[in-house]
Amino acid sequence: MSGANLLKESGPREVFCGLTSIVWLHRRMPDAFFLVVGSRTCAHLIQSAAGVMIFAEPRFGTAILEEKDLAGLADAHEELDRVVKDLLARRPEIRTLFLVGSCPSEVIKLDLGRVAERLNEALIGQVRVLNYSGSGIETTFTQGEDGALKALVPLMPKSDDQQLLIVGTLANSVEDRFISIFKRLGIKQISSLPPRQSTDLPSIGSGTKVLLAQPYLTETAKALKHLGAEILSAPFPLGVEGSILWMKEATKSFGINDSLVNSTLEPLKLRAIKALQPYKEKLSGKKLFLLPESQLELPLARFLHRECGMELIEVGTPYLNREMMKMELELLPEGTRVMEGQHVDKQLDRVREYKPDLVVCGMGLANPLEAEGISTKWSIELVFSPIHGIDQAADLAELFARPLHRNELLNQKVLTTA
């Protein structure tokens, strides 16, 4: 491990809980429904994070616990059965139902695993019922996806055939692009987890080589490894460099000859670097501070430093899996402050002290920082936008250059009118 300076902090945090990942998971698998078993707070969190009013019939909801459900667990089980039955009657198109645990359901020890088991028997052939926890006492933001994917793993059919398995939700267009490049490189069998239809699960076995597309899938990776898959170790596919190293890890493990790989990727690389150039000019030398939220912070920092020339003040992450992040950490410059955990007030003190040009943060903090004259980028936008892959590198850089550009535009106007 190189010289990134690994620090830890604890105190009041300002991060979403794992329930939030439902916001993109439900879009990825339109035949699945995510039923949170929780409180009005949980329901309010998801609708506030997602701005769900646009949906007539969203594919997620909350079974809100009421006073009487807290009185006896037996009744809570019965009530949940009833809610599920009502829901499925109204939404016959649902193939997979995720029961999602929350803080309240964890604290009262409502065993959603048992509920799922029982419902599975009752609904056999109609709907599969799975469960995982997105609770804020155990998970942050993107970790919810880790839980959901891990819940799908036992249902994956077994096969020892050679295949490449891409794990982690990607935008469909980005995924198609990766698949077509891999095909050109001669990898024939490629599948994805999560699939686009919840019932269309890829197989798993000793011939499976896993590329993780997202950095937050610790538990899913473990489960896949347990079933014989090989987890390839690479940086994450953000930016030109990361994407190439990521793809090369796959071609290496499939024994594809270097000259084909290089002749295929080299033109893509040159084109992407060219596209990146104008943003690099904007970003180069600018100071960046990343507050912890999505666990994408390390790969983003690596990209923005190495390919866009930004100076890293601090790289926050809600949670650091050193093994999984090994290669990312190695690519960071000597002495980079990597801060695991959070004390939001102290961290904001440091933001004010170092006066970065750009802060990556959650939605709750963005406008207050802007009001103090500090440009920001919302981290939630990064989990919604197609940012992975060589061809997206310029788009990714543009997301960070935009607030700086805007700042320049508006400040100019102030000067001319003043």
Place this chain on the structure above:
Amino acid sequence: MELTLWTYEGPPHVGAMRIASSMKDVHYVLHAPQGDTYADLLFTMIERRGKRPPVTYTTFQARDLGGDTAELVKGHIREAVERFKPKTLLVGESCTAELIQDQPGSLAQGMDLKIPIVSLELPAYSKKENWGAAETFYQLVRGLLINQTKKNIEYNPTIWKDEGRRPKVNLLGPTLLGFRCRDDVLEIQKLLGAHGIDINVIAPLNASPEDILRLTSADLNICLYPEIAESVCSWLQRNYGIPFTKTVPIGVNATKDFLKEIYELLGMGNPISQTDVEPSKMPWYSKSVDSNYLTGKRVFIFGDGTHAIAAARIATEELGFKVVGLGTYSREMARPVRAAAKDLGLEALISNNYLEVEAAITESAPELVLGTQMERHSAKRLGIPCAVISTPIHVQDVPARYSPQMGWEGANVIFDDWVHPLMMGLEEHLIGMFRHDFEFVDGHQSHLGHQSIKQDLKSDLQSEKKLLDISNEQSANNEPVWTPEGKEELAKIPFFVRGKVRRNTEQYARQAGCRNIDSETLYDAKAHFHA
């Protein structure tokens, strides 16, 4: 257990946050897991506040639960007080912390903090946001005033005369995340100022704990938002003899009644308008001849209690609409809303389920919906014009321009906000009629540049399709069937009344024993319902 796809109100601790964030020098330590910090974005994103809400979340984790969470809570309280130096501390818990029963309020009280501590108990599994806001405001006012000596309970409404000063009142209830509170407060200040009445304290919005201590020197409390302020107002009346107003000044008539009520309570005689000029443009706009088409427009109203009741009154008395549905998501306001509905010959809809509200809208076939942002979406799906009259808040409800709901200017704003969607409906109808004309090729539309028209036309066509699909299904249940010619005739009717016409015609066909509905049946039905 209640299946909820979307909720009108957040949990009660969000109500408490509204009070804390509205005020100055107040901090709220909230015992809650990290995910609950999402609530900050309601203030910083939706309301575009440039300040973080003054809230410290303890963000306890599963691994803390085995250990001493009480120590953790105390640590956060100590740090928050040191860092933010509040003059009053609110301490409470969210849904999860309520289950582990650390009693953060009592912990704080045992810490010798030298500032007033208000401990909040907001039952998260039975109550909601507005209740939480009202309870927090009440606990805060009571907590701060409890040691003050009580005034003479015998209220003297004319003491201001004896003391040789202008009467002064408190404006109670405006908060962040409320509906247009920011501007209502300005409008009411202006209105009262014009009648020689001074403002003593406005709370909670922008009030400090010192201001709360001054509440009792007012002659009268103005209860602007009963959802938030009624419990405080009645407590102040019980304990200090200060009366409070019951009329909410939304609409011209209500504003007049409001002034009358204040004049009476303060012993000021009769409010005489200072000029002959009608202070609001709404009455004339409503009377002017081009508003004739508003007559009898069917309107469906849903929102918080205060705004829904006010809207019903304006709709019937001031715009000549016909209210065909009235409801609220607020259980606490169910009683007055039921009464208001009964006066209109309706049964109120009390529901927190937006799908139920949408079904009620469909059922009553209105031509205009006055609702929350959720009803705006439902109405859009149904192809019905809509104006937003109530929380839950949305970025669009925090406009950059001045746009109160209360007082004279509020009435002007309401006229524009409600009538424009209807005019748009008419315009779209015209555009729909002429859409095959060559002028209406793409890119040549209204000089107003309504981008949405094309889209709305599309959804118009979709709802048309849905409508026609529905009528095909009917043959199965021995229902009258629309002939292709009848359908064509139906499609010519403006979309915003089409639903009503379809239902009336089908009802007529059933009564008349018609099996097929053609254009003649349609006109027969029309004549029948006019007769």
